[in-house]
Amino acid sequence: MIRTSPPVDGSGLTRAIARARRVAEECILPAAGSSDAIFLALRHWLRESSRVLLLDPTYGEYAHVLERVIGCEVQRFRLSREDGYCVDSARLRSVLLNNYDLVVIVNPNSPTGRHVPRAELGSVLVDSPQATRFWIDETYAEYAGPDESLEAFAAASPNVVVCKSMSKAYALSGVRAAYLCASPQSIAESCGRSLHPGA
Template sequence: MSINHGANLYGLSSKYGFSKDEFMDFSSNINPFGTSNLAKEYVINNIDMVSMYPDPDYINLKKSISNYCKCLAENIVLGSGATELISSFIKTINPSKTLLLSPAYSEYEKELKKINCSITKYFARSEDDFIIEPNELISTINKDNYDLIIICNPSNPTGFTFSKTQIEDILKNTTGFVMIDETYIEFTDTDIYSSTNLVDSHKNLFVIRGTSKFFSTPGIRLGYGLIGNEDIRESINSNLDLWNINTIAASMGEIMFSDKSFISHSVDVILSERDFLINELSTLNGVKVYQSNGNFILCEIKSKKITAKELRENLIPNKIIIRDCASFDGLDEYFFRVCILKPSENRLLLKHLKEIL
């Protein structure tokens, strides 16, 4: 399986002679509206804070996350991006048998292989529209007594999402640890789909979030995990570096999570545009569009008149980049994914897709 996380804008800029900023990157799944203006203004107006060490306990940052996620501040662990926490949690619990819901982000498998963990992939299938039945999943988990179940919710790249009620059923009816990656959950109705407030009452649950996608801040490397299991939490913290979150990232986090105007505007526009794109993409000849609760949409070229790689290459001269999904286990060369960008960019994508397809 190739390790591929989307477009390398630096390489594409060099190859095609475009500036990085000219590309419309439909492969990255990042909020197209940038980050919170309140957070940016705070950093600009308080730039001298870089001459101070961060608070080693990150009290204000954890308080902001606690209010945002509706969980206890004591159950928060901080990481330099979500990937660090994925690695830390897997190393800490050291599972011998893991059930990995697939297709999935490649880093889960990469980290499991480092500890020689036995991995079983539980595939969502196109013939089921990538919908996973919770009771069937529970039966599979209990049949083979998995130590760890890994769920990306919403699933990247399929867009399928378990509800919080369904996740709680899984937790109540299984004994292994459940790690839920909620990287894209903020693009949904979090009251229905997020499991963050379950960590206070379920000791076998670990929820991971980052700020790269929804808050459009991949450059600050801020991630956080939520876990009510004190022993596991203390073990993770003991292996993290002191001051692993820099001053700017911590300050931005304190403000971003409470910027209700930014949050509501992003959700309203992106969800509206997602519904629009799903409807419009569904009119393309020979293309099947799968329902999504993320800020991205998975499509399949059923006509097989062109591969996703060829489609991507045809779009790049128009400064449009889509995600060829052939690198995801369980998907073939006819699957591609597009994320939601600004309304004008979404319409340009549709225009060029209609011309090609």
């Protein structure tokens, strides 16, 4: 495989991921790395007038794409050292009433390493405004435990997208393999069936 160009169709990868994650193939969208997914999907969904909530601190690429590339209005959900950089779910629920277009949550968070348990975060998502889309970055989810992913939740939800990278837990950074998991409608709204011809 490494002696030829990458395939222009990600159907084989899509099938394999869907089987492994126990979701429908229509709920998986492969990408050439999580940066590919972040740049293309967020640019497709958002405009300069979009309002986005971002954990702070968190993975810096999100602020770069949202503020410098797209030019959205980004508000920070500050995490404090005094609280161990933990996400206060009650405070988050209150802030979410501001009806953002997108909320980005890296879980476990980078660089803090703090994790919001699946059941707790799922409860926050269920109680949140349906018009708000949630982008849950689970690049480090495998380190939190085998049942901590929200992929099945996202596959059945109209407003939750999970972004998964295979570069950390699977040590495949050079392969540039990642994918989105969401409802079929959300996948269709994420630039079609493939974010990148090499995905």
